[in-house]
Amino acid sequence: xxxxxxxxxxxxxxxxxxxxxxxxxxxxxxxxxxxxxxxxxxxxxxxxxxxxxxxxxxxxxxxxxxxxxxxxxxxxxxxxxxxxxxxxxxxxxxxxxxxxxxxxxxxxxxxxxxxxxxxxxxxxxxxxxxxxxxxxxxxxxxxxxxxxxxxxxxxxxxxxxxxxxxxxxxxxxxxxxxxxxxxxxxxxxxxxxxxxxxxxxxxxxxxxxxxxxxxxxxxxxxxxxxxxxxxxxxxxxxxxxxxxxxxxxxxxxxxxxxxxxxxxxxxxxxxxxxx
Amino acid sequence: xxxxxxxxxxxxxxxxxxxxxxxxxxxxxxxxxxxxxxxxxxxxxxxxxxxxxxxxxxxxxxxxxxxxxxxxxxxxxxxxxxxxxxxxxxxxxxxxxxxxxxxxxxxxxxxxxxxxxxxxxxxxxxxxxxxxxxxxxxxxxxxxxxxxxxxxxxxxxxxxxxxxxxxxxxxxxxxxxxxxxxxxxxxxxxxxxxxxxxxxxxxxxxxxxxxxxxxxxxxxxxxxxxxxxxxxxxxxxxxxxxxxxxxxxxxxxxxxxxxxxxxxxxxxxxxxxxxxxxxxxxxxxxxxxxxxxxxxx
Numbered sequence: 001x002x003x004x005x006x007x008x009x010x011x012x013x014x015x016x017x018x019x020x021x022x023x024x025x026x027x028x029x030x031x032x033x034x035x036x037x038x039x040x041x042x043x044x045x046x047x048x049x050x051x052x053x054x055x056x057x058x059x060x061x062x063x064x065x066x067x068x069x070x071x072x073x074x075x076x077x078x079x080x081x082x083x084x085x086x087x088x089x090x091x092x093x094x095x096x097x098x099x100x101x102x103x104x105x106x107x108x109x110x111x112x113x114x115x116x117x118x119x120x121x122x123x124x125x126x127x128x129x130x131x132x133x134x135x136x137x138x139x140x141x142x143x144x145x146x147x148x149x150x151x152x153x154x155x156x157x158x159x160x161x162x163x164x165x166x167x168x169x170x171x172x173x174x175x176x177x178x179x180x181x182x183x184x185x186x187x188x189x190x191x192x193x194x195x196x197x198x199x200x201x202x203x204x205x206x207x208x209x210x211x212x213x214x215x216x217x218x219x220x221x222x223x224x225x226x227x228x229x230x231x232x233x234x235x236x237x238x239x240x241x242x243x244x245x246x247x248x249x250x251x252x253x254x255x256x257x258x259x260x261x262x263x264x265x266x267x268x269x270x271x272x273x274x275x
Numbered sequence: 276x277x278x279x280x281x282x283x284x285x286x287x288x289x290x291x292x293x294x295x296x297x298x299x300x301x302x303x304x305x306x307x308x309x310x311x312x313x314x315x316x317x318x319x320x321x322x323x324x325x326x327x328x329x330x331x332x333x334x335x336x337x338x339x340x341x342x343x344x345x346x347x348x349x350x351x352x353x354x355x356x357x358x359x360x361x362x363x364x365x366x367x368x369x370x371x372x373x374x375x376x377x378x379x380x381x382x383x384x385x386x387x388x389x390x391x392x393x394x395x396x397x398x399x400x401x402x403x404x405x406x407x408x409x410x411x412x413x414x415x416x417x418x419x420x421x422x423x424x425x426x427x428x429x430x431x432x433x434x435x436x437x438x439x440x441x442x443x444x445x446x447x448x449x450x451x452x453x454x455x456x457x458x459x460x461x462x463x464x465x466x467x468x469x470x471x472x473x474x475x476x477x478x479x480x481x482x483x484x485x486x487x488x489x490x491x492x493x494x495x496x497x498x499x500x501x502x503x504x505x506x507x508x509x510x511x512x513x514x515x516x517x518x519x520x521x522x523x524x525x526x527x528x529x530x531x532x533x534x535x536x537x538x539x540x541x542x543x544x545x546x547x548x549x550x551x552x553x554x555x556x557x558x559x560x561x562x563x564x565x566x567x568x569x570x571x572x
Contacts, residue, residue, distance in 0.1 A: 016376070046419055087295070094292055100289070
């Protein structure tokens with residue numbers, strides 16, 4: 001390695017480490033401060049390391065607010081939305097990639113075009129629809145508009161296109177019906193794509209904010225982000241340590257899933273991006 | 276399926292696989308897109324929902340009113356500033372991170388990659404809780420660091436001069452990780468021989484970046500610019516949780532304006548504003564494809 005390369009390396013490390021501190025630092029501060037007393041959080045100048053560790057903030061999440069309920073709501077909604085997308089998107093993905101039927105191209109283009117429609121365009125009519133169906137402030141109302149997302153169709157179709165036709169043809173020659181082929185051959189081959197889609201959908205649903213903010217109108221239907229937002233602004237504002245502990249509860253499950261399954265995540269982003 | 280299978284049977288099989296998704300998609304996506312367009316040419320208000328037939332057709336009135344609406348104009352300008360500065364900022368940060376991690380000089384690449392990606396997977400509400408406090412004029416860490424350097428930091432989110440820039444920087448901070456992953460994948464697809472040949476020919480690192488990396492990254496850069504642009508044009512959650520659109524509407528965005536009009540019950544007017552956004556998104560996508568994708572791809 002030349003001397004120039006060594007300097008380049010040192011500078012590069014310094015820049016990347018500084019960037020890492022800027023990006024990850026706020027999360028570290030959030031976690032540490034959630035164990036501080038309210039007085040210490042508001043002290044000037046601010047501290048990093050807690051001078052007295054306390055669990056008061058976390059205890060109050062349970063005793064003063066109904067965080068277990070919000071947590072359960074977030075989980076229920078995210079799990080149903082994820083299962084729905086896995087099922088519906090793999091079914092239509094198979095049809096779009098491997099079956100030849102009239103209307104296929106138009107169907108795909110319509111679904112793809114939906115990716116460009118801003119959320120605000122569908123937001124108001126969706127709300128009117130859900131209200132008129134009598135589903136405001138219900139789990140069904142929280143879940144229904146998200147069960148079938150265009151992104152999943154795109155991802156599953158792209159993945160299925162890469163699966164060789166021979167495999168499916170061979171099963172057809174053996175007399176297997178399309179449904180049997182789908183469940184027995186295609187779906188097992190799709191595991192990597194299903195993992196990616198499952199993680200991305202779960203995450204999007206867990207973090208989803210605007211829709212539950214409008215549809216969930218009583219405490220027992222709030223999801224975590226809704227509760228956190230409502231308690232951090234306006235008249236219901238709660239003290240800061242409690243908010244930080246709440247933020248940790250929102251972030252931690254995602255963080256654990258992400259760290260455990262990051263390969264699926266990052267591969268999913270990269271492949272859907274470039275195909 | 277072999278082509279010998281009759282057309283009607285292929286239709287039945289294909290559509291039976293597509294049916295569950297398509298049914299939900301029709302009701303909860305396509306129908307709302309059409310309904311929104313219809314609503315935008317009526318004077319529908321929240322109070323009319325019980326008697327939808329009493330609603331009047333008003334033609335393009337809502338659209339014309341939008342351009343006289345001071346708040347909408349303000350929101351459009353804010354959104355444009357956010358996109359024009361935010362997109363390049365995010366792309367440059369993502370390119371820098373991707374190239375730094377791909378240079379072959381760095382160990383612990385996985386650690387950096389995961390770290391940079393962390394804000395992407397985090398709830399915006401949680402991020403807002405933390406950032407509002409970090410940017411607090413008195414007790415915040417940002418200003419205490421600036422004070423240590425002898426700088427008197429502003430009240431970032433409470434001052435109309437710094438509120439929008441703060442949100443732009445925060446959005447870039449939050450989103451550059453996902454572009455970085457896309458760019459890294461593209462960088463790894465560039466054959467290594469190209470750089471070796473260039474080194475033998477005496478090209479420096481910067482020249483190699485300009486002559487090899489940038490041209491070959493074109494499709495990825497285009498894709499990154501389009502999806503970031505589409506996302507940033509819809510700016511909404513950041514101002515909602517950070518500033519509630521204030522102070523003095525300095526962080527009001529078009530989506531936020533739609534949301535407010537919806538809250539006031541002006542459904543027809545809100546729908547018209549959302550369609551203006553839709554048109555802007557389509558136009559931006561087409562424009563970016565023309566500008567960046569004009570050559571051979």
